[in-house]
Amino acid sequence: MFKLKRIFSGFILIAVELIYWLTQVFDIRYLCRQRTALIKYQGILNWVKTQNLPLDTSEALKLPDNLLGITHDDLVQVLHSSDDRHYIDTMW
Numbered sequence: 181m182f183k184l185k186r187i188f189s190g191f192i193l194i195a196v197e198l199i200y201w202l203t204q205v206f207d208i209r210y211l212c213r214q215r216t217a218l219i220k221y222q223g224i225l226n227w228v229k230t231q232n233l234p235l236d237t238s239e240a241l242k243l244p245d246n247l248l249g250i251t252h253d254d255l256v257q258v259l260h261s262s263d264d265r266h267y268i269d270t271m272w
Contacts (some may be wrong), residue, residue: 217250217270224256228268233260 217224224247233239238259248254251270259267 182251213250213252220247223247224250224268224270225266226232228256228258228266231258233258233266235260235264236262 215264224243227244227247228241232253238257240257243254243256254256257269261267
C-alpha cells in the first residue's frame with residue numbers, strides 16, 4: 181500500500197514538472213514574438229502609414245506577408261490620432 185502511494189505521488193510530481201516545463205516553452209515563444217516585433221517596429225510603422233487611415237480613426241489591420249508571424253493572429257490595432265500620430269498595438 182505504501183509503495184503504491186509513493187508511485188502515485190511520483191507520477192503527480194512528474195506531471196507537475198511537465199506542466200511547468202511546457203509553460204516555460206510557451207513563454208519563450210511569446211518572448212521571441214515580442215522581440216521580433218520590437219526589431220521590426222519600424223517596418224510595421226512604415227507599412228501602417230501607407231494604409232492612409234483617416235485622422236481620428238482606429239482599425240484592426242492584417243499584416244502583409246513579409247511581417248506575418250509577429251503577432252498571434254497577424255493583426256495589429258492602429259489608431260491614427262487627430263494630431264497625425266500613429267499608435268500601434270500588436271495584440272499579443
